[in-house]
Amino acid sequence: MALRFKNLDGSGPQPFSSVFKWAVADKLSGRRRKSPDHAPVPRVEPDLALLATPPAPGEGARLTWLGHASWLVQLDGLSLLIDPVLRDAINVVIRRNVPPGVPVDKLPPIAASLVSHNHYDHLDLPTLTDVGAPIVTGLGQSPVFKGSKLAVTELDWWQSTQVGPVTVHYVPSQHWSRRGLNDANEMLWGGFVVEGSSARVYHSGDTAWFDGFKEIGRRFPKLDAALLPIGAYDPEWFMSRQHMNPEEAVRAFEALGAREFLAMHWGTFKLTDEPLDEPPRRLDAEWNRRGWPHEHVHVLPVGGTLTVRGG
Template sequence: MPLRFKNLDGSGPQPFSTVFKWAVGDKLAGKRRKSPDNAPVRRVEPDLAALATPPAPGEGARLTWLGHASWLVQLDGVSLLIDPVLRDTITGFIRRNVEPGVTMEKLPPITATLVSHNHFDHLDMPTVRQVGAPVITGLGMARYFPRGALPISELDWWGSTKVGAVTVHFVPAQHWSRRGLKDVNETLWGGFVVEGSSARVYHSGDTAYFEGFKEIGRRFPGMDAAMLPIGAYDPEWFMKKQHMNPEQAVQAYEDLGARRFLAMHWGTFKLTDEPLDEPPLRLDAEWNRRALPREPLHVLAVGESLTVRNA
């Protein structure tokens, strides 16, 4: 029998009746919030000369937002892509709202590609194949790759592997997996903690808010940056079991005990009902409501980089 996975709290994916109510019933009844498919999202031209050379040991980690949940993470002489989705569309019809921060042909040589789970906005197979780097991902994910096409390292939650001098840990998330008609929760989803000589950073993958953030923070104290999703939350009654809203993302940041918050998973693909440019406004309002210091908060432009290192 295929492996089947559940969240730490024992929950699985939404039942079909709930998905149908959201996708069809509420839409036909006019109960879903309407918003445009596009919105202005800030993008800057990346510093390709800098990106061509990863930081050396002791120089911290350079984090470049490519859009949605896609990041270029460079440290200790290696370049990692996390959830790279660099084509114009996903699933054949959902178009990008903003060009990737670094286009495929301008990427530096990639040491490894990290894939959090099998949903199409995180695992874009043509992108991963064209990059051609070894893949690090969750249990069961090798089934989606042609045998022998790329080296695949599958990890269980709390499992680790080395990429050069860098350690990659696969950590829990509150989500689910499905890519076809018969593979619901047969592959494992999660996030990543990436550790080098002078920086430790966290990428949550897709996740709802859950108690697991506290345990991740306990096991990996003093993280220099947390890349956290702030979009794809509306309607809340349906999305809260799989995605965070901005207010929950701030709570996750505090649970983790990270030094910096980097926003992601917004503004690139119109997946849910909120306006594409609403998430950072709610994030800013929640940050102010909690009277948090402004310096750790980073809503990068697509293509923008930030270098972080141990304090």
Template sequence: MALRFKNLDGSGPQPFSSIFKWAVADKLAGRRRKAPARAEVPRVEPDLALLATPPATGEGARLTWLGHASWLVQLDGLSLLIDPVLRDAISGVIRRNVPPGVPLEKLPPITASLVSHNHYDHLDLPTLEKVGAPIVTGLGHAPVFRGSGLGVTELDWWRSTQVGAVTVHFVPSQHWSRRGLNDVNEMLWGGFVIEGSSARVFHSGDTAYFEGFKEIGLRYPGIDAAMLPIGAYDPAWFMRRQHMNPEEAVQAFEDLGAARFLAMHWGTFKLTDEPLDEPPRRLDAEWTRRGLARERVEVLPVGGTLTVRHG
């Protein structure tokens, strides 16, 4: 079957031989890096009273890290979720290392849930059904939500939709998609630029480093905060085609021309071979090496909140 979607550079998913080598052959041969399945990752209790009321028009965007790639984004009187995965485990198999930043039952009312792609650590159907908000996602995802009662808006790359007063743009990422046995790249993956009256923020979704960051920065200048992944990169020979390491994430940040870097996609689920708590140390070292201003990078604790606005 021909793949429906490809990356901007024409590439598709990893061949099965590479997946088998990493997941089975290298593991049996003892060639994979060993690291504990758990680690201490900072978490704070969220300010639920603050989160109950989104910022009004002109008050910027409030960003709360829920763990992994999950965020609560609040602006212009709306509360949005991005890639909410708030249960104790992915598909009942990979356990959380740290509880969600805000428990599902304590979230404020959600206007829409934004889903970057269909991998189970980004699209958790039981979480989305309990939230009950309409879905904004890439092309081809409607079958996942059939029977859920959730409305679905599908977008191609560079297309936009309105959620209240907020504009949501779907932008490319360098990744792939699969949810079942026979649906490789049948659903489009990507990231989001969320634009309100006084803030513009970017969430990359899952992505390798690619030239597309420069194009996103050119099309959407003045990004106030870029939520970028820094984990799930080891071993590099296998992961670099689908995930960034911290050094590549800093380059992506500079390509975007964003004002602030917010780290994500680390510390929550043990998906790859590096230690769960290693990515922030590498990020800090790269930030220092490049001589970038410290106030421009944030490694929030799970449950931590930051407000950004233009200027």
């Protein structure tokens, strides 16, 4: 059956033979790298009083890391969530290594939840239902929300929608989608550019390195912040088609032409073979290798907040 959606380079999901080799054969034979299911990851108690009031127009964007790819993005008087996964586990068996930065019942009122794609560590229907905000996501996702009573806006790559005064753009990523056994690439995957009066923020969703970063940077120049994944990369032979390692994330940051690098997609869920706390060390080593100033790279603790503003 022909795939409904493909990457910009025409590629689709990993063939079953590769999935079997990684998930079963290599595991049984002991060829996969072994690392603990848990590791210490910094977490701070969020400033709930601060988060209760979003920045006003002209005051930039306040970014709070909730863990994994989940963010609270506040700007122009609005609070948005991106890929909120705030329960104790995904798929029942994969438990959190660190509690969420802000639990659902402590969140400020949310104007919209932006969902990059349908994988369970990014689209968590119970969390989204508990939040209760309208959904902005890629084409084909509406069936996931059937019966939830959540309003859904679907976007193709490069399409946009308004959430109050804020413009949300859906942009390509290099990934794939699957929610069940027989729906590979029937729902679109991507990232977001969130644009307000005084800040422009990019969230990549799940992605491998691809030339699309350059086009995103061209269409949205002077990004104030790029929220980029640095984890879930080992083994490279299998993961590099769908995720970035820290060095590739730095390369993506350079291609985007963004001002601030904020790390995500590490330390929360044990999805792949590298140690949970390894990605920041590799990111730091690559940043040092390039000789770049450290004030522009941010590995926030879970629950940590940074405000960015257009120059």
